[in-house]
Amino acid sequence: MAVSSLSLSLVPRTFKDKLNEPRWSESPRASELPLHHAIACSCDRTTGFDEESDCKRRPLLLGVVGSLTASLLPASSLLAQEMPANYRAFVDLSDGYSYYYPSDWREFDFRGHDSAFKDRYLQLQNVRVRFIPTDKKDIHDMGPMDEVVSNLVKNIYATPNQIANIFDTQERTVDGRDYYTFEYELRSPNFASCSFATIAVANGRFYTLTVAANERRWRRVRNKLKVVADSFKVLDI
Template structure:
């Protein structure tokens, strides 16, 4: 798929760029095509091997990348949306945006995570597992992959899972699925987006969500986060 974009340099740093950094003006690209499907399923128990995932310390950066790095990845093609920041992890090969008033926190078995200061269920987190696959299409049919993810990885034994839709996009030859789904238990319910992709020998999963009662109000904001996830070449 051919992706057209324009390059702009809206902020500056020295050539010594931290491996993990935040920026409020890092450019972005968001060109994609979509195909949507709906699935409903019941929650099942799941266990995820967490030994290969670890939370790393964050290095804060101010400014942006040099011109040579801007040409290296389509993440840098346009400006970051207002009221968002970029988190870039050059070591682990991924980046995404998050609301600029969220703060980082430790989320078990995840590599990075940010949350709203006041609403604990309002957060984004990223994890990855090693894989010998090279693309999400290698996992099998999309419906099967998405159903397995939600039922066996994301839903707890006492939760009922509903998948509202799936979007597929391809950017710079890298493929991504973004799933909108809800998890309901006797005590609370949440709605979330999960973006998954495979690259760098890793199966990446970004999840961003909120309490079900707040979903309608914040959905558009959280969709920006879900759509912003990019794999970087490492």
């Protein structure tokens, strides 16, 4: 599949559908585990974030991770790590991916995406994940990193009235999976945003995680959002 022909709008089901699925209010038995959940870690209660109501919806806390590791083998490498302070983990075992997001962000339904979280006050500060089918087996099958990133940013992410600038590209391998992570800016006459994106190929899918902020705040939040981009992992399904 040529990168320039990718249409990143196909998703099997909406995040809203996911949020309507059952949640657990206590430690579930292994056979009853839902296929996706968020894991709380070091929440900052001074933010005013309604942690109690959120944990009713996504109650799998770090305290029960040890007893669940055997039943969460696809996600075990994520759960075994020490989560950064003031982040949570979103793990979707049914669609095969996981990532960290700031603990004071809230989930929302971002059109065309499988999952998404945003800052409760600054909606342009958000993370979202989408995927499309592909016959490729690895991100290297898409082409050289610089060409893949350039085609995505300039031909797919940018609209006709935006100027795209790519600042940095990185490649990493985790548990035998290859990832490209890149930083870019989209600038229009009246507005500019900056983003990190991490892309990977697995499970017959081309996955994209994007975490973004207003260009004026980028320098202040860049390191915080880089943690999100670097945490993205694909899982076997």
